[in-house]
Amino acid sequence: MVNRLLLVLAALLIALGALWALQGAGVVHLKPVLCVADCAELQGESTQWLATGLGTIVAGAAIGYFARRRARDARTSS
Numbered sequence: 001m002v003n004r005l006l007l008v009l010a011a012l013l014i015a016l017g018a019l020w021a022l023q024g025a026g027v028v029h030l031k032p033v034l035c036v037a038d039c040a041e042l043q044g045e046s047t048q049w050l051a052t053g054l055g056t057i058v059a060g061a062a063i064g065y066f067a068r069r070r071a072r073d074a075r076t077s078s
Contacts, residue, residue, distance in 0.1 A: 003067045003068075003070055003071040003074075006063055006064070006066075006067035006070075007064055007067050007068070009060075009063055010060045010061070010063040010064030010067060011060070011064070012060070013056050013057070013059055013060030013063065014056075014057050014060035014061060014064070016056060016060075017052075017053045017054065017055070017056030017057035017058075017059075017060055018053065018057060019053070020049050020050075020052050020053030020056060021049070021050055021052075021053025021054050021056075021057065022053070023042055023046070023049050023053070024042075024045065024046045024047065024048070024049030024050030024051070024052070024053055025045060025050055026042075026044055026045040026046075029041065029042065
């Protein structure tokens with residue numbers, strides 16, 4: 001059960017990270033959805049969002065790797 005939740009979390013992080021990275025690279029342009037302050041659409045490329053997206057992708061991939069490894073270890077030990 002925990003492994004499935006971790007895999008879902010990993011998939012969500014990878015998808016969100018990909019969106020942020022594409023926005024940071026200037027490939028995807030989306031208007032802000034849930035703004036609390038004075039939000040504006042990204043104009044052009046943003047190194048900060050690109051780096052944040054790539055970091056989120058790496059974090060999601062790491063969580064997915066360790067969840068799969070944990071599931072594999074649980075199968076072999078029982």
